[in-house]
Amino acid sequence: MMPMLANRNKVTGSTYDQGLLWVTLILLAFGLVMVYSASIASAEVKSATNHQSTYFLIRQLIFIVVGLVAGVVAFQIPTSVWQKMAPLLFMVGLFMLLLVLVPGIGHKVLGSRRWIKLVFFQIQPSEFMKFLAAVYVADYTTRKAALMDSFRHGFMPMLAVMLLVGGLLLNEPDFGAFAVIASISIAILWLGGINYRIFVGLLIMLVIGFIVLIWTSPYRLQRIVGYMDPWADPFGKGYQLTHALIAFGRGEWLGVGLGGSVEKLMYLPEAHTDFLLAVIAEELGFVGVMIVIGLFAWFVLRCFSIAKEAISNERFFSALLAQGIAVWIAVQGSINMGVNMGLLPTKGLTLPFLSFGGSGILANCIAVAVLLRIDWENRRLSKGVPV
Amino acid sequence: MAFVQHTIKLPVWRRRLLLVLVMAGLGALVGRAIYLQSLNKAFYQKQGDARYTRSLTLYAHRGTITDRSGEPLAMSTPVESIWANPVDATTTPAQLEKLARLLNLRQDEIAKKLENHNREFVYLKRRISPELANQVMGLRIPGVYMQREYRRYYPAGEVTAHLVGFTGLDEKGQEGLELKYQDWLSGKAGSRHVIKDRQGHIVEDLEAVKMPQDGHKLVLAIDRKIQYLAYRELAKAVEMHKAAAGAAVVLDAKTGEILAMVNLPTYNPNNPNNIGGKSRNRAITDTYEPGSTMKPMTIAFGLESGKYASETQLNTAPGTYKIGPATIHDHENYGVLSVAQIIQKSSNVGASKIALSLEPQYMWGILNQLGFGTKTGVEFPGEVSGRLRNYKDWRPIEQATMSYGNGISVTLLQIARAYTTFANDGELLQVTLIKSKDMPVGQQVFSAATAKSVRAMLELVVQPGGTAMKAQVMGYRVAGKTGTAHKPGVGGYQDKYIASFVGMAPASNPKYIVAVMIDEPSAGQYYGGAVAAPVFSAVMGATLRMMGIPQDAPNNNIILPSPNAVEVKEAA
Numbered sequence: 034m035m036p037m038l039a040n041r042n043k044v045t046g047s048t049y050d051q052g053l054l055w056v057t058l059i060l061l062a063f064g065l066v067m068v069y070s071a072s073i074a075s076a077e078v079k080s081a082t083n084h085q086s087t088y089f090l091i092r093q094l095i096f097i098v099v100g101l102v103a104g105v106v107a108f109q110i111p112t113s114v115w116q117k118m119a120p121l122l123f124m125v126g127l128f129m130l131l132l133v134l135v136p137g138i139g140h141k142v143l144g145s146r147r148w149i150k151l152v153f154f155q156i157q158p159s160e161f162m163k164f165l166a167a168v169y170v171a172d173y174t175t176r177k178a179a180l181m182d183s184f185r186h187g188f189m190p191m192l193a194v195m196l197l198v199g200g201l202l203l204n205e206p207d208f209g210a211f212a213v214i215a216s217i218s219i220a221i222l223w224l225g226g227i228n229y230r231i232f233v234g235l236l237i238m239l240v241i242g243f244i245v246l247i248w249t250s251p252y253r254l255q256r257i258v259g260y261m262d263p264w265a266d267p268f269g270k271g272y273q274l275t276h277a278l279i280a281f282g283r284g285e286w287l288g289v290g291l292g293g294s295v296e297k298l299m300y301l302p303e304a305h306t307d308f309l310l311a312v313i314a315e316e317l318g319f320v321g322v323m324i325v326i327g328l329f330a331w332f333v334l335r336c337f338s339i340a341k342e343a344i345s346n347e348r349f350f351s352a353l354l355a356q357g358i359a360v361w362i363a364v365q366g367s368i369n370m371g372v373n374m375g376l377l378p379t380k381g382l383t384l385p386f387l388s389f390g391g392s393g394i395l396a397n398c399i400a401v402a403v404l405l406r407i408d409w410e411n412r413r414l415s416k417g418v419p420v
Numbered sequence: 421m422a423f424v425q426h427t428i429k430l431p432v433w434r435r436r437l438l439l440v441l442v443m444a445g446l447g448a449l450v451g452r453a454i455y456l457q458s459l460n461k462a463f464y465q466k467q468g469d470a471r472y473t474r475s476l477t478l479y480a481h482r483g484t485i486t487d488r489s490g491e492p493l494a495m496s497t498p499v500e501s502i503w504a505n506p507v508d509a510t511t512t513p514a515q516l517e518k519l520a521r522l523l524n525l526r527q528d529e530i531a532k533k534l535e536n537h538n539r540e541f542v543y544l545k546r547r548i549s550p551e552l553a554n555q556v557m558g559l560r561i562p563g564v565y566m567q568r569e570y571r572r573y574y575p576a577g578e579v580t581a582h583l584v585g586f587t588g589l590d591e592k593g594q595e596g597l598e599l600k601y602q603d604w605l606s607g608k609a610g611s612r613h614v615i616k617d618r619q620g621h622i623v624e625d626l627e628a629v630k631m632p633q634d635g636h637k638l639v640l641a642i643d644r645k646i647q648y649l650a651y652r653e654l655a656k657a658v659e660m661h662k663a664a665a666g667a668a669v670v671l672d673a674k675t676g677e678i679l680a681m682v683n684l685p686t687y688n689p690n691n692p693n694n695i696g697g698k699s700r701n702r703a704i705t706d707t708y709e710p711g712s713t714m715k716p717m718t719i720a721f722g723l724e725s726g727k728y729a730s731e732t733q734l735n736t737a738p739g740t741y742k743i744g745p746a747t748i749h750d751h752e753n754y755g756v757l758s759v760a761q762i763i764q765k766s767s768n769v770g771a772s773k774i775a776l777s778l779e780p781q782y783m784w785g786i787l788n789q790l791g792f793g794t795k796t797g798v799e800f801p802g803e804v805s806g807r808l809r810n811y812k813d814w815r816p817i818e819q820a821t822m823s824y825g826n827g828i829s830v831t832l833l834q835i836a837r838a839y840t841t842f843a844n845d846g847e848l849l850q851v852t853l854i855k856s857k858d859m860p861v862g863q864q865v866f867s868a869a870t871a872k873s874v875r876a877m878l879e880l881v882v883q884p885g886g887t888a889m890k891a892q893v894m895g896y897r898v899a900g901k902t903g904t905a906h907k908p909g910v911g912g913y914q915d916k917y918i919a920s921f922v923g924m925a926p927a928s929n930p931k932y933i934v935a936v937m938i939d940e941p942s943a944g945q946y947y948g949g950a951v952a953a954p955v956f957s958a959v960m961g962a963t964l965r966m967m968g969i970p971q972d973a974p975n976n977n978i979i980l981p982s983p984n985a986v987e988v989k990e991a992a
Contacts, residue, residue: 282464
């Protein structure tokens with residue numbers, strides 16, 4: 034299972050991507066501080082948190098520790114194993130998404146059935162599904178590289194899979210997760226050389242599909258209307274977004290100071306999860322927002338750099354997976370930030386690495402571990418050491 | 421590397437395009453952030469301010485109103501008001517039950533208020549004691565808060581109600597001195613500009629706190645003890661004579677200060693609901709025809725004119741006096757009377773004859789100087805001036821009836837003030853509700869001789885043969901005059917009366933003037949000497965003794981009318 038353990042001691046020099054590790058740790062630490070700042074007041078007020086101001090801080094800290102441990106474990110797994118296991122893992126993911134929809138197992142919060150309740154905690158399968166989708170589509174594309182020009186053999190199977198995933202996610206409903214998974218899949222197919230005519234056709238279909246979905250479901254339509262002109266109904270549909278925008282405006286260039294947000298004082302709902310960026314914007318200003326965007330940009334660049342190295346080693350699965358993860362983090366982060374800034378309708382997507390949430394943090398940490406593993410293998414191959 | 425398939429091609433341009441798209445997305449976010457946090461920040465900040473910055477009023481402590489010796493008549497005490505933000509308020513059934521019990525409200529009443537999510541502020545109960553409010557806060561119900569307010573409390577209640585008045589819920593003067601001295605008492609509210617969290621807690625101050633300036637204290641001329649006394653005696657008389665209303669004024673004869681001013685009916689200023697006309701301070705805001713209490717003025721005019729002296733004889737026979745088509749009546753035919761006896765017997769015919777021998781302009785001039793037809797200038801809202809018509813329009817019958825107080829309307833305070841001339845060697849004093857520091861400068865209306873002479877005549881009124889033996893006070897000489905006036909109504913005078921008495925004591929050097937007016941006594945008696953004089957006697961006697969005024973008569977000075985003696989009744 035783990036043949037590299039035997040060779041470990043022979044490796045010398047820098048054996049992993051320090052930049053990627055740092056950007057991850059900085060994001061996690063920054064997120065921890067901001068989750069605490071954003072939640073301190075609301076945690077103190079709510080009886081659900083037992084009026085403990087450190088309620089979310091302690092839990093996020095535990096999630097990060099668990100995530101780091103999981104990351105260390107995941108780092109031990111060779112990319113070849115991920116590739117071999119890809120279809121199986123994907124099936125497990127699909128099964129979990131199915132479980133969520135089973136009454137009694139799936140746990141409903143605010144009208145969405147997204148969680149599976151276990152004894153001490155609950156997990157959100159869609160967060161892991163994003164990672165598993167990247168693994169699966171990277172494997173698929175690698176396996177069917179020769180068929181990328183074929184609509185029937187290259188594209189149709191993947192379309193069927195995506196429709197299945199989409200069907201499950203939209204039943205929760207978790208439109209945001211589907212958007213992210215669809216983006217990952219399309220991006221990997223694109224990178225894998227799918228015929229551009231198929232690609233353009235797919236894009237048109239997707240656009241039509243999204244529009245149909247939005248217009249047929251009043252719940253999504255309401256979100257759309259709320260986001261296009263939040264000031265039309267600032268105390269109803271536009272409430273959350275208007276308060277997020279106010280937080281940005283109040284932050285100006287340098288922010289009102291760490292801990293100084295007023296919006297987090299029960300005005301802005303979900304301040305420590307989906308709307309964490311608004312609190313960052315208010316407390317640390319444009320500079321804080323730039324730091325977040327900069328860290329994500331850095332992360333994406335690292336991923337692409339690792340992917341490029343993998344390509345030069347002809348490790349196509351690893352390259353596609355690294356870029357798939359990059360697209361995942363970039364798309365999810367951008368959508369979340371776009372939502373916070375009123376550019377996109379409210380999705381229920383968290384800010385990767387930063388927002389409060391156990392499943393998200395865990396999935397993000399595993400993804401980074403896999404990236405580090407790809408890079409680690411790249412370095413060994415370039416030194417002529419077998420992985 | 422069994423999984424690597426060598427046929428695969430990953431076009432470089434596709435990677436680059438994807439990276440550019442991802443970076444473009446992040447770049448768009450940077451642009452949006454600049455728009456939100458710099459270009460359009462003013463709009464968002466304004467919206468934010470509208471949501472969570474609040475201007476708070478820091479209430480100034482309203483000044484206390486006290487009597488002349490510092491006893492409080494109106495004071496502000498801290499109370500708490502319980503309010504809720506229905507959006508945030510959540511109660512368990514047990515909490516709701518306790519809350520309803522503490523506030524003495526029905527549970528469904530509270531629940532209904534809390535269900536109205538369109539509002540962020542509803543009062544559950546205003547003005548409860550701080551102890552009770554703390555118990556309510558002890559329930560720790562989210563979204564339920566308390567707010568400090570002040571409640572105006574009137575220790576003397578209905579006794580000073582007409583004078584002091586009361587304030588509304590916002591501590592703004594609504595009646596009486598509370599209204600008149602609103603600015604002086606209220607002080608200046610301060611303000612605080614703050615940011616509040618969603619629950620209403622203050623998070624920070626946005627600018628320096630403007631501290632409130634407390635209101636000033638108002639010290640009245642009123643003596644609380646005399647006020648209580650006057651109230652008690654007036655109430656007794658109003659009840660005994662089944663009167664519609666009554667008023668009494670006690671003046672310091674040397675300073676013009678109003679030591680007491682009471683009215684009936686009254687109300688409780690601590691709970692001023694459905695008060696209707698009960699809040700009228702009729703001693704100042706209502707006029708009446710004074711009747712015979714005007715006669716001393718008429719006599720004084722006569723003395724001043726030089727045409728009459730105390731002993732000058734006038735023939736009042738046959739007790740009627742025809743002026744044009746009208747006839748003036750005395751109660752009986754008194755025959756020849758001296759000027760002094762005209763007062764003592766209260767002869768309308770005698771007073772009319774004196775009046776008609778004087779120039780209208782002269783008579784009007786002195787009446788005007790005495791303050792009739794103009795406001796006294798006392799610091800009270802709603803004061804009326806009464807009616808003194810211009811002498812040019814006087815017909816002889818009018819001049820005659822005015823001499824005994826008909827066809828002229830006055831306030832009780834105006835009459836009491838006019839009598840300061842007799843108490844003060846002819847000097848008219850300015851009356852005041854506020855305690856004065858300096859001795860007032862009076863206005864000489866009559867000569868000292870005239871004043872003394874009238875005072876001596878007024879002493880006869882309470883003696884045998886006079887109309888008001890019941891006005892006598894043990895140990896003190898009393899000078900005064902009764903009045904019994906028909907009330908004018910639609911189409912002439914009705915069978916209703918106003919009984920009054922105005923007098924002073926000690927007559928040798930008067931210290932106090934007491935004026936009493938009883939409206940519509942309807943228990944049989946209606947003469948001033950029978951209805952108003954006893955009130956005068958009780959109030960004056962008690963005041964003199966309480967204030968330790970040296971006696972000017974022996975303790976056995978009171979002469980009881982012999983049971984057989986015919987009661988002297990004045991003409992009404």
